[in-house]
Amino acid sequence: MFQRFILPTLKRLVTLIPVALGVCLLTFLLLHVAPGDPVRLALGDKASAEAIATRRHEWGLDKPLWVQFLDFVVGIFHGDLGDSITLNEPTATAIAQRLPPTLLLMAGGTLIGIVLALPLAILSTKKIGGFFDEFMRVFVALLQGIPSFVLGTFVIILFGLQLKWMPVGGYGTTLMDHLVSIVLPSITIGIGLIPVLFRGFRQAILDSLESDSVAFGKAKGLPDGLLKRDYVIRPAAVDTVNLIGLQLGSLVGGVVIVENVFAIPGMGNLMMSAILSRDFPLVQGVVIVFAALVTVIYLLTDICYTALDPRGSMS
DSSP states (O other): OIIIIIHHHHHHHHHHHHHHHHHHHHHHHHHHHSSOOHHHHHHOTTOOHHHHHHHHHHTTTTSOHHHHHHHHHHHHHTTOOOBOTTTSSBHHHHHHHHHHHHHHHHHHHHHHHHHHHHHHHHHHTTSTTSHHHHHHHHHHHHHHTSOHHHHHHHHIIIIIIISOOSOSSOOOSSHHHHHHHTHHHHHHHHHHHHHHHHHHHHHHHHHHHTSHHHHHHHHTTOOHHHHHIIIIIHHHHHHHHHHHHHHHHTHHHHHHHHHHHTTOOSHHHHHHHHHHTTOHHHHHHHHHHHHHHHHHHHHHHHHHHHHHOTTOOOO
16 A cells, blocks of 8 residues: 555655746746836836836845745745735735636536547447548547637637527636536537547557457457446546546646636636736746646546556556
């Protein structure tokens, strides 16, 4: 138990520290070499030199870059991500308010992607090389080339404006409002996940069909339904766990786009506004949280895969 789960988990958690520091350093440097001055953006072009100097001192922007970065890193280990320049509140508070919509959207989009892709993959493998199989392979190839903002626009026009089934933007105030408002964004993310999930699950089924366990089941004379369920679909589903985890981790970029298309007040929306306003502490805080979130997702994926497949082991 210790060597299989606990020790690898601790090792993976330790790797979170250098990853977070590396991401933070890269983001810090990119922000500071980019054009634009956050103080001038906040005070306006007509602000006096004295007012600008005072504000830069208040925000700590007059310190050397290495001191600013060191202050931020020390703050992270104390649970302090600094104060947002534009929101006039702690960065951690702003992130805590925007994190739930993002998590809900990622979970909803992944669930819809699985529900759509996996049955299609099962149907496709009923007759390898048949019409439906070939149609799906062409369809997912075309679907993969469509950008997220195009999918989002199509979903808005079809389900929001034409059919009027769902609201096309916003997040509402009640839990029911929240759940309803993420349906269309989740559909957008789910559709975008279909190509990768479909290909992964289809290949896993094909690998299972060629396994020794299937040949053994056929030799025992097991019914086709039982054989496919226990010796094909179930092992293929276990093998797909890693793929699903990887897709969850890579959803960050898609979430940023989809949240802005549908005006969802999540982490992606917060990041875009922080970048445009050159809010250094807020951008750094969001990136750090995203990096930690991706690492945790990969860690949980390893744990789930190891628990479902006794042959697997966490790296």
